[in-house]
Amino acid sequence: MPKGKMKLLTTLALFGLAGVVASQPTETVRRYYPEVMRADLAVLWSTIGTSHPDPYRYHTPAEMDALVDSVRDGLLLPLDAEGFINALMPVLRAVGDAGTELLPLQALNESYLHTEPLFPISVAVVEGKLYLHDELKGFQSLPPGCELVTINGVAGTNVLKALRAGLAPEGANITRQDRRIEQDFPLLYRRFVGVPDRFLVHFRDGEGNEGERTLFAITGDQIQQFHRKQGLELQPWRLEEFPDTRSAWLTLSTLEPKALADAKVVPDKYLNTVLDALRKNNCRTLVIDLRGAGGTDLAIAEQVFAMVAQEPYRMVSAISINTGEVPEGYAGPAPEFYSTVGSLYLPMQDGRRMLRPEDPRLMHLLPMAKAFSGKVYVISNGATTGAGAAVVMVAKRSGRARIVGEEAGSNAASFCGGRTLDVALPGSGCHLVFPLTRYVPNGIPEGALDHGEMPTYPVGRMPEDVAKGKDTVRDMLLLLMEELK
Numbered sequence: 001m002p003k004g005k006m007k008l009l010t011t012l013a014l015f016g017l018a019g020v021v022a023s024q025p026t027e028t029v030r031r032y033y034p035e036v037m038r039a040d041l042a043v044l045w046s047t048i049g050t051s052h053p054d055p056y057r058y059h060t061p062a063e064m065d066a067l068v069d070s071v072r073d074g075l076l077l078p079l080d081a082e083g084f085i086n087a088l089m090p091v092l093r094a095v096g097d098a099g100t101e102l103l104p105l106q107a108l109n110e111s112y113l114h115t116e117p118l119f120p121i122s123v124a125v126v127e128g129k130l131y132l133h134d135e136l137k138g139f140q141s142l143p144p145g146c147e148l149v150t151i152n153g154v155a156g157t158n159v160l161k162a163l164r165a166g167l168a169p170e171g172a173n174i175t176r177q178d179r180r181i182e183q184d185f186p187l188l189y190r191r192f193v194g195v196p197d198r199f200l201v202h203f204r205d206g207e208g209n210e211g212e213r214t215l216f217a218i219t220g221d222q223i224q225q226f227h228r229k230q231g232l233e234l235q236p237w238r239l240e241e242f243p244d245t246r247s248a249w250l251t252l253s254t255l256e257p258k259a260l261a262d263a264k265v266v267p268d269k270y271l272n273t274v275l276d277a278l279r280k281n282n283c284r285t286l287v288i289d290l291r292g293a294g295g296t297d298l299a300i301a302e303q304v305f306a307m308v309a310q311e312p313y314r315m316v317s318a319i320s321i322n323t324g325e326v327p328e329g330y331a332g333p334a335p336e337f338y339s340t341v342g343s344l345y346l347p348m349q350d351g352r353r354m355l356r357p358e359d360p361r362l363m364h365l366l367p368m369a370k371a372f373s374g375k376v377y378v379i380s381n382g383a384t385t386g387a388g389a390a391v392v393m394v395a396k397r398s399g400r401a402r403i404v405g406e407e408a409g410s411n412a413a414s415f416c417g418g419r420t421l422d423v424a425l426p427g428s429g430c431h432l433v434f435p436l437t438r439y440v441p442n443g444i445p446e447g448a449l450d451h452g453e454m455p456t457y458p459v460g461r462m463p464e465d466v467a468k469g470k471d472t473v474r475d476m477l478l479l480l481m482e483e484l485k
Contacts, residue, residue, distance in 0.1 A: 030081070031078040031080050032080075032427060033078055034075045034077065037075045037079065037087070037428065039426070040427045040428050041068065041071060041075070041088060043425055044088065044102070044425060044432050045091065046327075047421075047423050047432060048091075051323070051436065052095065052097070052416070053352075053435065054414065055095055057171075058095075058171070059094050064095075067091060071087065071090055071091055074087065081105060081429075081430060084428055085430060089102075089165070089166070089168070092168040096168075096170065096450070097170065097435070098170035098176055098180075099168075099416055099417065099420070099435045100416075101434070102430055103431045103432075104191075104431075105424075105429035106429075106431070112191070112220070113220045114220050114221045116190055116219065117190075117197060118189070118223065119186050119189045119190070120136040120215065120217070120218050120223055121185065121215070122136060122182065122185050123148070123181065123185045125181055126462070128160065129147055129160070129463075130156040130159060130160055131145055131147050131148065131467075132148060133182065136223045137223070137226050138226035142201060142203055142213055143203065143467070145206060145464075145467025146203040149203060149210070150201070151193075152200050162193050163177075163181050163185075163189065163193065166191060166192035171451060172448065172451055173411070173450070173451050173452050175381065175406050175407055175409065175452070176382040176383070176385070176452070178382055179381055183383070187220075195217075198214055198216050198217065199214065200213075201214070201215060206463075206464055234253075235263055236263050236265060237250075237260070237263075238250075239251075239274055241283070243281055244482075245481045245482055246283055247287070247481045248277070248281070248285075249287045249289060249474075250274060250286060250288050251289045252290055252293050253289075253292055253293055254292075254293055254295065255293050255297070255301060255304070255386070255391075256297075256387075257295070267300050271306075271307045271368070272368070284374045285377070287378075287379065287481075288378045288391070288395075289379045290379060290380050290388045291379055291380065291381045292388075293383075293384055293388030294383070294384070294386045294388050295387030295388055296386055296387065296418050296419065296420075298315050298316065298361070300387050301315055301387035301390040305394050306365060306366070306367050307367075308372045308376050309366075310367060312364040312366055313364060313398055314364045315390050315393075315394055315441065316390070316439045316441055316442055317362070317442045318439075319359075319438065320355065320440075321341065321353050321436060321437055321438070322436075327423060337419045337421075341353070344359065376400060376402070377402050377404050378391065378396075378402070379403075379477075380408045380453070380455065381405050381409070382407065382408070384409055385409040385415075386415070386417040387417075389415065389453065392453050393412065393441040393443070393445070394443070396453060396456065397441070397443030397445075403457070404476075404477060405455050405459055405473050406458060406459075406460060407454050407455065408452035411450070411451070411452060412441065412447070412451060412452050412454070413440075413441075413449040414440045416439075417435045417437060418437035419436050419437065420433055420434060420435050421433070421434055421435075459472060459473050460472070
């Protein structure tokens with residue numbers, strides 16, 4: 001056994017973890033020969049070229065083919081799964097769709113989630129730096145909200161660069177990557193930075209004092225065991241009323257149909273209940289908080305905006321797919337999507353099959369009866385994607401709401417979403433996952449075409465608020481509503 005592995009097992013044994021690490025699947029060290037990886041690359045690019053709804057947004061077919069050839073020629077030595085994925089990242093970066101991912105084979109991914117040693121913290125990414133958000137091990141070792149200056153001798157800014165580099169971008173939208181890092185820091189650190197058994201953290205607290213602490217790795221299962229959420233879990237949709245200011249705060253943390261169904265939230269029924277409450281309390285100002293809200297079904301986005309719309313509207317002006325041909329090797333339920341292509345989409349033209357213009361999804365819709373007519377603020381961030389981002393776009397472009405926060409996570413000119421395709425590459429077993437539909441939001445976006453919808457009032461999180469557990473955007477809006485009372 002290599003010395004590094006022996007040291008890891010010895011250290012973890014002191015904490016009762018040796019059995020967990022020893023049970024890691026063999027896929028963690030399996031390596032693939034160049035010819036296997038080249039064959040998988042060919043399958044990956046062929047699948048993207050025929051099934052991804054927008055593979056040439058930022059580069060021409062000739063440029064993409066040349067890039068793929070360059071990546072193929074660079075596959076000269078055996079690599080493990082993560083090395084193979086990293087080698088193919090230039091292709092995914094060039095596609096520029098954050099929903100397009102190459103993931104490890106299922107057994108390795110399961111070990112990451114359950115038995116692999118992980119860095120037991122969550123972080124806040126603020127102004128290009130890493131700050132401690134929480135410790136996930138049952139007790140506190142670091143000052144709350146401290147800046148992570150270095151981790152095992154590596155500058156926190158360089159750790160952030162490595163994490164961003166491991167994620168496929170949404171055009172030039174860095175905020176989406178940063179919010180993803182906040183959501184999945186232990187897993188992403190394990191995949192893209194390393195797997196030490198301990199972490200020497202050099203920190204700087206809110207007073208400017210510096211120090212060092214050592215944290216030890218634990219598994220994902222142990223994180224779940226040690227770090228239980230306190231109190232009752234909040235509903236994904238919830239309304240807070242502020243009678244003194246005649247205002248209300250509607251939090252919609254997801255627009256995903258399954259998540260809402262699991263929480264027993266019926267969108268149209270809930271939104272009508274909200275309207276009743278707003279009328280009853282003579283509410284003048286409504287905040288719709290969509291931070292972190294994603295969703296694959298734009299019908300829910302339509303219902304949300306209908307609650308505040310004052311005139312007919314539509315979410316998108318065009319919807320398209322690629323060839324509509326069923327690819328080989330899919331691991332998910334692809335046939336259901338492809339069985340309706342012929343009746344819903346026009347024949348292939350200019351590299352796309354457009355949704356037929358008479359489709360109801362392209363029609364203008366009416367507001368809800370007695371829709372809210374007061375002032376509306378919509379909050380977004382880099383994790384506001386898909387259906388959530390669609391609400392942000394139509395709210396701003398129609399002039400119905402002011403957007404507060406940061407740019408939305410989905411591209412403002414057009415974004416990919418809806419049903420996803422999951423293809424298992426035959427040699428490595430890695431999974432290529434990407435959305436099948438391209439949406440063109442109605443109206444004209446402001447700003448660069450490789451970014452998300454920009455806020456009317458940009459408000460970011462402040463480093464000093466991280467330590468205090470404060471919500472910068474919420475505090476600012478509540479103060480504004482108090483002053484306008």
